Amino acid sequence: MPITDPSAALEGDGATALRLDRAHVFHSWSAQAHLAPLALAGGSGCHVWDHDGRTWLDLSSQLVNVNIGHQHPRVVAAIQEQAAVLATIAPATANLTRGRAAQAVVRHAPPGFSKVFFTNGGADANENAIRMARLHTGRDKVVSHYRSYHGNTGAAVVATGDWRRVPNEYARGHVHVFGPYAYRSEFWSTSPEQESERALQHLAHVIAAEGPDSVAAILLESVPGTAGVLVPPPGYLAGVREIADRYGIVLILDEVMAGFGRTGTWFAFEQHGVVPDLVTFAKGVNSGYVPAGGVLISDAVAATFDDRVFPGGLTYSGHPLAMAAVVATIEAMEDELVVENAAAVGRTVIGPGLADLAARHAAVGEVRGTGVFWAVELVSDPVTRAPLPPATMAAIKAGLLARDVLPFVQDNRVHVVPPCIISPDEAREGLAVLDAVLTAVLEPSGSTT
Incomplete structure (x- = not known):
């Protein structure tokens, strides 16, 4: 342009x-x-x-x-046009623009995903994904990496692994592990394959020590971003998926920074042949033109709330201006x-x-x-x-x-x-x-x- x-x-x-x-x-x-x-x-x-x-x-x-x-002129025009029609509406209503935005996000999800819960950004996307995992499993603990950032709200910042977690540790049930980082390996590895194998062994041992039946979710950035663009070595995310399946743990992949084209695919996990249970997103979904984020929910997790109230909501969930920006962004990215x-x-x-x-x-x-x-x-x-x-x-x-x-x-x-x-x-x-x-x-x- x-x-x-x-x-x-x-x-x-x-x-x-x-x-x-x-x-x-x-x-x-x-x-x-x-x-x-x-x-x-x-x-x-x-x-x-x-x-x-x-x-x-x-x-x-x-x-x-x-x-x-x-x-981008298409995204700016979409926001302007939506503002002239309906600037805001309560999330409990059905809204065409919101529906089209959810449809556009689902269009790039793996098979087995049909629902989106919209949030105001990435932090509350992770917050609500954690809530969904806990309710779905009936368990409490969340395992995440030390080198990570998941947002600046209650559970999200405690799931975070860097220094920002320490003065904010008010949320319960969080456990941290070291993820792969071959350049500064915690595992004395000499190859990417060894780094992956040993990081997976470390994760499995921590989960075993914590009690697998107490762990609701493993929450990882598909590619840790602020921590250093730590592209996982071959086999790591697949190994995490296997551990999660072994113990009935929900796998949440945080694509807030890595998603919507940043890694050269719509979602970073596509490059690793892995399908999570929940996907959190924000940032690139509409390039931040109007604040928006969300949780892509697998059909199995979504079914938990067919007859059970999901105890979460946001005044601006699926805000029409943000949704118009989502639709225009995804369509422009597809077309261009x-x-x-x-x-x-x-x-x-x-x-x-x-x-x-x-x-x-x-x-x-x-x-x-x-x-x-x-x-x-x-x-x-x-x-x-x-x-x-x-x-x-x-x-x-x-x-x-x-x-x-x-x-x-x-x-x-x-x-x-x-x-x-x-x-x-x-x-x-x-x-x-x-x-x-x-x-x-x-x-x-x-x-x-």
């Missing part, structure tokens, strides 16, 4: 935007006194710009959610082969380009990913694999911003996660900037290894 004239979006003033933000807006996951956010005024396709017209290539997709790109583009650009440009960076920069410990979902793990020592320190990562982030690339930087990693519509030339442009920044920050003499 061509970039429109940034001057058309210069509404207001950047200084005013920053003043109002710092005076009145309380930001997530932040110490409020130390913030200096970008004041973005507009966007189109894979680019965003500020109030002065300065433009950045968005390699972050904001929070890895703008899969269809910024301001957006998922296929993500797969092709990842396979032919991003993957090879990052492999080349790894070969030339000693600080690149590992690159991994699929589709338009990649991570570059940066280390200060390739032998010990010690992570680059925060100050160096901050310098890399600042260098990317200074060269007009909007990055997603997490811990010691740069995540390369552009919109699924990115062109090969745009991807090459972003990788060239990353190359230049790594050279400038880590090899200021200009030498490479």
Whole structure:
């Protein structure tokens, strides 16, 4: 999609935007006194710009959610048209747009799925999937990975495995295990196959120790995203499915970040030959144009609530504006082969380009990913694999911003996660900037290894 004239979006003033933000807006996951956010005024396709017209290539997709790109005209028009017809309606009603949105999501689900419970985002999708699993099984415990993020609500944040869980541990019945991460293996593995086998053995042992009859669900990101784009090794998800089946445990796969084209397929689990019992989604389902998420429910789990009340609901479940955005996004992605583009650009440009960076920069410990979902793990020592320190990562982030690339930087990693519509030339442009920044920050003499 061509970039429109940034001057058309210069509404207001950047200084005013920053003043109002710092005076009145309380930001997530932040110490409020130390913030200096970008004041973005507009966007189109894979680019965003500020109030002065300065433009950045968005390699972050904001929070890895703008899969269809910024301001896609079909999605914007669908929201506008729905607002003119019916801006909101209670979830207990039947609504044509909501029905069409559910139908569109189910169209890309595996056989055996026909129902969708809509939520406001990914956190409450996971929250309700956990509730469904507990009620379906009559059990309580939920097993999830330490390296994971499932959202910032009661059970979802406790299912999360990173530091954000610790000050929020109010929910009951959560157990964590280590998942596969061959580059920093917890299992002393020497191959992807061994990493998979040993991680599965660890999972099985923990479930046995907890008591299989007490475990309601295994909740995993199909590809852990914020934790580092940890693509599961061959056989891992299939092995998890077998363990879940062995003990009558519900398998919930969190596709909030990985779903709707991000990995080069509609859902990431398709690449592993696995069918879960519940699928949670959000982000890419309508690129975040209006908040929306949901749970794809297998027919077996859905049947639990045919004659039993499901004790959950949301005022804005299936909100018409969000549903119109879902329909338009999925139809545009189908018509414009957006998922296929993500797969092709990842396979032919991003993957090879990052492999080349790894070969030339000693600080690149590992690159991994699929589709338009990649991570570059940066280390200060390739032998010990010690992570680059925060100050160096901050310098890399600042260098990317200074060269007009909007990055997603997490811990010691740069995540390369552009919109699924990115062109090969745009991807090459972003990788060239990353190359230049790594050279400038880590090899200021200009030498490479």
